[in-house]
Amino acid sequence: MFFASDNGGPAHPRVMQALLDANAGYASGYGADPIMEQVRADIRTLFEAPSAEVFLVATGTAANALALGTLCMPWQTVFCAPMSHINEDECNAPEFFTGGAKLTLVDTEQARMTPDALRHAIDAEETRGVHGPQRGPVSITQVTEKGTVHTCAQIAALSAVANDYGLKVHLDGARFANALVALDCTPAEMTWKAGVDVVCFGGTKNGLLGVEAVVFFDPADAATFALRRKRGAHLFSKHRYLSAQMQAYLADDLWLDMARAANAAGQRLLRGLRQMPDVQVLFDPAANLLFFDAPRATHARALAGGAQYYVMGGDPHTGPDGEMLTGRLVCDWSCPDESVDGLLDLLRG
């Protein structure tokens, strides 16, 4: 009953097999391996973007920070949601890789920036000539950090605001696959057709050991990425082991199958939670990540019963039984129905 993170479960066996397959003989390093050639082609096809520039890195923070570093000058500010991973969970990596840019936090509904709030935030910057931060890219997370999903139209609406000011759009797609299957749309529809300039196409949270693709739809935007990646120490000499993971991920829609499994587990959880009278589901979970309020005693019972997940807002073991605390549940591709049902049983008491 592991719901602490979608980075806690195993990699998919086909991914492991791909590693074994790639481990034969000699290969050129640093992305010049033949598997990477195939990956580039596959991703361009997948995104219907024949001229896209594609790079692999091994962590989601590297993908985001390098992508933002490429789009954002040090004197600019990135517009993003307060709960965005780049703001809360990357220990100032975006600031580091941009050379000291700022993040301007934009008001949200359901963890999604609203176009009006975004416009307001952009309007409020760059009103003082050289004195204030200059306007930089807009960063959207899909699936959001609170488990909600932007529709393609919602992404397009945010991009349209960015576009009004000539600003680029970055999509943190650490859970790209989970959003895609939730929306049942194409990668192109969820990205460049909706105005996205660069997407971090995550694999680590969805069954890989650790690979993210950074995809720039306009090659001009990618001009400095390769140098930034090397300078950031994120270029792998034995790159084939990244390439092989991504190749297996895309082959036969494994990535979609894994995301569907994770989302199905998440939605099964959601249905169960919604039937519990003393539980309050927060936000509007559309994929594999959800938050809920429950009495302390309920959390304590679940944790004591072997469930693993984060409880926020207080110590689940100390304090009044009835105080409401927030639990965070994440399902990965490998989450079995028995775990979901087991957790629901524990929460029901």
Place this chain on the structure above:
Amino acid sequence: MFFASDNGGPAHPRVMQALLDANAGYASGYGADPIMEQVRADIRTLFEAPSAEVFLVATGTAANALALGTLCMPWQTVFCAPMSHINEDECNAPEFFTGGAKLTLVDTEQARMTPDALRHAIDAEETRGVHGPQRGPVSITQVTEKGTVHTCAQIAALSAVANDYGLKVHLDGARFANALVALDCTPAEMTWKAGVDVVCFGGTKNGLLGVEAVVFFDPADAATFALRRKRGAHLFSKHRYLSAQMQAYLADDLWLDMARAANAAGQRLLRGLRQMPDVQVLFDPAANLLFFDAPRATHARALAGGAQYYVMGGDPHTGPDGEMLTGRLVCDWSCPDESVDGLLDLLRG
């Protein structure tokens, strides 16, 4: 009728004379001049802080950014007010000089962070181990950017919160003198006795050509400042011209006299504005800086009559006459009563 800024007026004649006096013969550079020796002693005496470390720089942004760079690691975040100069008016200089630290914006009342909001903001950081930004120093502006003044007790209350978490306190004192005379307290009371660790003791806005002192009350905090100043290209070879300004500033309480004059002009303005039925004074101006709402036509009339000040919220010349726009007025030491009364006359119509 110049009210656009307290950096638009002349330097005081005694400051100019000090420059002339300092311009005789040869002097060691880089802060080793004899006048600087005197300035160090004077500032230590003034602040009742015999072991304080004292440095001069030429701009307020340099003072703030270097002081914060010295106190704040790149993976930390500075707690400050949203309208703080370091957030809005320094083009990411704090981010640059800290090597990529973040600024966490704290809710305010009357442009002053409240202790509760500060505690809440600090509590919300560093809850995720190495993943999130780490807690860094608290930065307070005195006079605030909206013209209000913290009492010494208010500063002490914020410092007490910082102290609960082991965080240092920075005071942006670009208008230190104006606050001091408004409070009628001592420099020590407004700084280290209230828990401040480093103060940027401003002179540029109060009659100097361009000098700010950075004063660290604990020499250990200043350990890297001299190297950071040089690396930031803020160490002057002909340092005596900075020293001489500061010496004249402090001599015979010139700095206090100038601040008193500026505040008197500001308060004279305030009294006049408060008597106008269609004008709304914003915040609670306690020094030489004030904001007020007035109908567009009122602003247009004043500007047309020769008044110089900033109008925010819309074009003062285009739009409905009755729409309320915000004016910002700043008085410097040289502001004559005739200017104040002239502006009031124009606003009255």
Place this chain on the structure above:
Amino acid sequence: MFFASDNGGPAHPRVMQALLDANAGYASGYGADPIMEQVRADIRTLFEAPSAEVFLVATGTAANALALGTLCMPWQTVFCAPMSHINEDECNAPEFFTGGAKLTLVDTEQARMTPDALRHAIDAEETRGVHGPQRGPVSITQVTEKGTVHTCAQIAALSAVANDYGLKVHLDGARFANALVALDCTPAEMTWKAGVDVVCFGGTKNGLLGVEAVVFFDPADAATFALRRKRGAHLFSKHRYLSAQMQAYLADDLWLDMARAANAAGQRLLRGLRQMPDVQVLFDPAANLLFFDAPRATHARALAGGAQYYVMGGDPHTGPDGEMLTGRLVCDWSCPDESVDGLLDLLRG
């Protein structure tokens, strides 16, 4: 006949098996996995350093740049050899991760800094107070980038110079294992007993997919490393896949066996080359990396015959046959005798 790099060959099957073994069930991320606990203990035992701090990253550049960032302030300079990887092959990553420190290049013999040259270089810095770069750590590469090996005494002699000035010592051990078996000494003798403060203990070039351990012998030196690693986007969520590689590496001395195999291939090559009249071996190759001068026609013949290695100093296919060009040969653990003999046959003609 692949001699282009020791990062071109396969990972060892036992390393692959360890990945498969680690891929079962759920595990905590970010280094809190139980395998990492074991790795930490194993490395402390291996280095006879019970209080050492141990971190894993995935690239050699990350290991070096983060280690140097931890030891070196932005206003300091790192003393290193001109041909050092940190100077020539990391696209300014050390400058990036230190926040803008400098590298001071020290004269070498056989690609090893000499103590006299190091002392001279250190003496030449920090003679101008705050104006010049300040003295920072000394960085030694073992095996050197030219294939030579420092004796433990040579490392100790360099450390002694560093120590005279209170400077820390960093060892870039990308080929640590190859040096160790060449010297037949212990890890402790080659590091902290010889004055090394932090070692980048490489695995990527010696049979892993991509893992390097950064080992600080004094925990105080490591105080900021974990935050720097996260901020640099080098902390892996699914850290167990790094841990598992390192665990297999150390188990049953696999790492030493692989290094012995690589060195044996290198020395077999060396013996063969030394018997060729028109070939000149450069430096004094002691491990698995060697450089040699040969006529263009010799290189052209070898490359045409299927050998893969880098030729420097000119195009091996265009120009006078007899012109001497430099070849660089690297053997990894998997290099078969047949490849070595095949290359030698080709070079002999």
Place this chain on the structure above:
Amino acid sequence: MFFASDNGGPAHPRVMQALLDANAGYASGYGADPIMEQVRADIRTLFEAPSAEVFLVATGTAANALALGTLCMPWQTVFCAPMSHINEDECNAPEFFTGGAKLTLVDTEQARMTPDALRHAIDAEETRGVHGPQRGPVSITQVTEKGTVHTCAQIAALSAVANDYGLKVHLDGARFANALVALDCTPAEMTWKAGVDVVCFGGTKNGLLGVEAVVFFDPADAATFALRRKRGAHLFSKHRYLSAQMQAYLADDLWLDMARAANAAGQRLLRGLRQMPDVQVLFDPAANLLFFDAPRATHARALAGGAQYYVMGGDPHTGPDGEMLTGRLVCDWSCPDESVDGLLDLLRG
């Protein structure tokens, strides 16, 4: 008898008068003052460069570091002389303002990089794809740090090499005026006609209190300078005091007169030194800065007699009398013949 630096003497009285004149009434800040308008026009005329972009800063290090930051990406390297101020005397400010670029040291003759050495150094970089530092701008100092002067043809020859690789050329003109009068050429001839892209046109060492102009001949090169200057905290609010200094500097060729006076003193010194049998003049001093070797006892006598200058290579007061130590002498505009002759008398004994 002050020869320690050309930043130790007084500012010229006409510069002081200009400050007094500028100190009347109110003025817009941040470079929008009317005097700056005039300065921009004057400098464009002076350099025969009607579209040049002109900025003022207060320190030479700021001028150099901001100019290089504007021309050089963080993953590039600046080609410069080992003894260049940017390498030895700016505490890593160029590294800081470029975001972590490197400096590649080029061999010199008479402290001037030779075109061959420059070409060799450029050739040696960027031979490893993304792995090594990328080629960045070439930086030339005029007058060199050793007192020699490049002819315009020598500057042009270096620029030609840079141009072959598409690299920009920066001229550190901290002693621009002294070189110009030594060469008796025009500012255009010594800069853009010789291939220079940006010049730091120094005033601080030549009779100002502290002002340097950064002049970009191609406005496109200057695109980010204004933001970098503000972010670096080098934009002055009371900018008129910088403008006024520069205006006075240029008026009636004051700058040239001061440089002529300084050079005349330097050359008078040189003639005297060359007649002393036990003194060896180093390099080929062409302006106001010179180095000479003399026995320790000679230095000790001069210093005891009241001369002020730096002695390098040993303590002038302790050691064998006959050991040769190096003295460094700098003359500023105000250096009287009596001082020169007094020093010569002391040295003669």
